[in-house]
Amino acid sequence: MAYNTLTMEIAELSHQPVSRCFQCQKCSLGCPVAEEMDYLPHQVVDLINKNLTEKLIGSNASWICVSCKTCVQRCPNGIDIGAIHDALKNIHFQQKLPVGVKAVADFYESFLDTVYDYGRAYELGMIVKHKLKTKNFTQDMKMGLQMFLKGKIKIAPHKINKIWEVKNLFSSVKGSE
Amino acid sequence: MKTGYYPGCSLHSTATEYNESVLAVVKAINDEVKEIEDWNCCGATAGHSTSAELALGLPLRNLMLAEKEGFEELLVPCAACYNLFKTAQFEVAHGQKQDLVADLEHQLGLTYQNKINVLNFIEYVLKPENIEKIKKLIKRPLGGIKVAAYYGCLLLRPHNVVGFDNPERPTKMEKLLEALGASPVRWSAKNECCGGSQALSKPELVVRLVNNIVTNARDNEAELIVTACPLCQANLDGRQINWDFPDQNKQLLPVLYISELIGYALGLPAEKWFAKHLVPPSLKA
Known part of the structure; x- marks a missing residue:
């Protein structure tokens, strides 16, 4: 069977022995967030094996995944489904495909923007950016405010000295500057 | 043994009490750790979700800097950073992404040995000389x-990468708690996920997972939960006081870092750490 480009890209990025999967569904049974996914973990592997990966474009599964690695731990065939979800998310970002859960993609971007700017995550900057993107200002207000009042959220960012060494790592994401 | 220290971004902001209590315990046992100079963020979930280069490159730069400073072991208290450091070491040991490794070596001017012993805080404390x-x-x-000893995900999984404790039935934190004179409870949610990085992006999902964990701890008569992860602590502690948390009228469970509990047992001044918690710890500081 000739595999389509997307299937090949997933295989290349994730390096997973998907053909060993015998659909025991242990991954999906242990997944703490499976009930919110349109394709369950074992179904994602099945779609790759059947070369039907176009169904995974815009699927919410990769974006719901919490990277808890329970599926990886329990797979009797050593398939890291987390790595497959990472590969799918990487491809969505690279090729600007429609993402399954926009709030999650926005959060990754807000987080990494601060790492790109300072070399370290800057939570306040990230929260402000994320709130502006999602326009959801009341969510988690009580918790956020309490954390702020307890001095758990740093006001000023810390920029590392050799910031260019970190920026270089972003060349594949942002292009070189 | 020259030990390096990688606090990570959380320990410098939302988890300052973790940072301070870890360093206080290290000092109390007359040991020394030195922070890696000019360390950067490990990238966390956002990094490995966005690009393979960031997934390896961000943690690897820190490991290389640590090697350059001559550290033989590296204490990484944040479970998320710890997991990504272990993953980076695993990938390099298996010859993956060699171009990226070579690029970083060139940039930092060193030949990377991939030899540093990366320790989480529980491993560090359980070293025979330290626990004695x-x-x-x-x-x-x-x-x-x-x-209730809460491990979460990233200290344990996948076992072939982190190799810390039994991934389905971990017991190392319980051993430590017994040494301190506490009674660890038996409970089934100790290695369940708190929702981690979805805290801001899918809070309703985090609320469901946290409720399951806190309820299970309470059902097994725990008076408090201990953790060794800033994401777990923030989710378990913070979610309980937010308006969208179920069972508002139930007793709230304090969520301490394991280092705070050790520091408390050692008689170190714990008020400043406890004051940072949203659910106030019931221990008399």
């Missing part, structure tokens, strides 16, 4: 207080 000292220094035995 801690046992001798206990000033406030915990008097059988019932504690």
